[in-house]
Amino acid sequence: METIVSDRPESFAWSVWAKRHPILIKQIQDAFPYPAEVHRALDALLEETLSGVIQRLPADAHDFALWEDWDRGWYGGSWLSAPFLWAESYFYRRLLEAVGYFRPGPWQGIDLFGPAKHAELRTPTVEAELTALDDVAGLPLTEQRRALLEAALWGNRADLGFRITAAAEGPSTDLVADDSAQLWSILDAASPNATVHLVADNAGRELLADLILVDHLLTTGAATRVVMHVKPQPYYVSDATGADVIAVLRRITSAPGTAAKAGHRLWTALTDGAITLRTHPFWCAPLTFRHLPPDLTEAMSPATLTILKGDLNYRRLIGDRTWPPTTPFTDLTAYFPTPVAALRTLKSDVAVGLTPPTITQLDATATAWRTTGEHALIQVRA
Structure with a gap:
């Protein structure tokens, strides 16, 4: 199958560069009183992505060697001709460089997507x-399980990057694949010794729903331990970092009633080790999960189940290619080191594991069902 690139005008990948990123750059410039040199750097990055060639990081960047290792020969070529997954990931690293996120100075460590x-x-x-x-x-x-799992699933639709160019949110319409029964079966079979790894996606509403689901897993005995993986730095507009976990926890504990109780339990679980918070540079890599580094593979291998949240994790799991949508999900994920569940709303071109009747029904809607965020899936490989 062909790797998805961005050089076809009016394609979804092309629209990210031509329509979404100009708006994003303007939002970043308006969010902080950045000095003129930062504005110039952001403008130059946008111009480079649209009509220039991919430049390397500065040689003194702290992760220069890492990105040299992650390069697959794309430096010096067109952004639109490079694999979409690789180029989009590198764009977010270059954003951090443009605003001085890693450089000593007043803007070091300030989350440009924080506001x-x-x-x-x-x-x-x-x-x-x-x-x-x-x-x-x-x-x-059983109804709690369904409600909280679907809250975590549809919370992915709160992705701020998606909303930059999406229409106003309407009612959710379709769960196009639902392996939730298999998800719970895996956990129930391992109870009371199940360990769940959850690879988070977005902060805000989605992370809130993720944390409430984690609390449910622990309080009901569906899991004894949960390992949450978050990004080591700001990434893809709204991706969750460790600081975002704390911000969401504080928000939950400040609410009344059931929410506050859950927030205090989560706080205690982080303290006593029932929840472990982890990060790794690879979560911001431009590569698929077939390139998981040995240390991360070793850390995740004992998991009873790994839950991958969101569209980007889905693309990295199955490969950002033009797969026929009937391609079995289990075939494409057989390499992953643990049983895996993908919870994802459809916001990019990649989709697999769908039945022919489902595809016929979706195609008949005459909408871009792969990218609108109005459809979602829960897919599991035991």
Whole structure:
């Protein structure tokens, strides 16, 4: 299957560079009182991605050698001709370079996406979601499982990068693949000694739903231990870092009722080791999970189940290629070192593991069902 690139006008990948990134750059420039040289660096990066060639990081960048290792011969070529997965990931690393995130000075370590992340936690929508937990707590266990798993799934639709150019959110329409029963079966079979690794995606509303699901796994005995993997640095607009976990936890504990109780349990679980927070440079790599480094593979291998959240993790899991949508999910994920579950709303061209009737139904809608975020899937490989 062909690797997805961005050189076809009006394709989804092309639109990310031509439509989404100019808006994103302007938002970053407006979010902070950056000096003129940062504005110039951001403008130059945008111009380079649209009409220039891919430049290397400065030789004194702390991760220069790492990105030299991750290069696959794309430096010096067109951004639009490089694999979309590789080029988009490198774009976010170059954003950090442009704003001085790693450089000594006043902007070192300041999350350029922080204002948007923090604003989302103060919305009425988040308030309503936290209040709704009181109702969920009164449901039978099977209904709690369904509600909280789907909250974590559809929370992925809160991705701030997706919303930059998406239409206003409408009602969710379709779960196009649902292996949730198999997910719970794997955990129940291992109980009371199940260990879950959760590779997070976005901060804000999605991370809030993820943490509530983690609390449910621990309090019901579906898992004895949860390892949460987050990004080591700001990435893809709203991806979760360790600082975002703390911000969301504080938001949960400040809510009334059931939410506050869950927040305090989560805080205690992080303290006593029932939840472990981890990160690794590879989570910001431009490569698929077939290139998992040995230390990360070794750390994850004992997991009863790894839950991968979001669109980017899905692309990295199965490969960012033009797979026929009927390609079996289990075939493409057989290499992964643990049983794996993907929870993902569809926001890019890649989709596999769908049945022919489902594809026929989706194609009949005459919408870009692969990229609108109106469809979602739960896929499991035991």
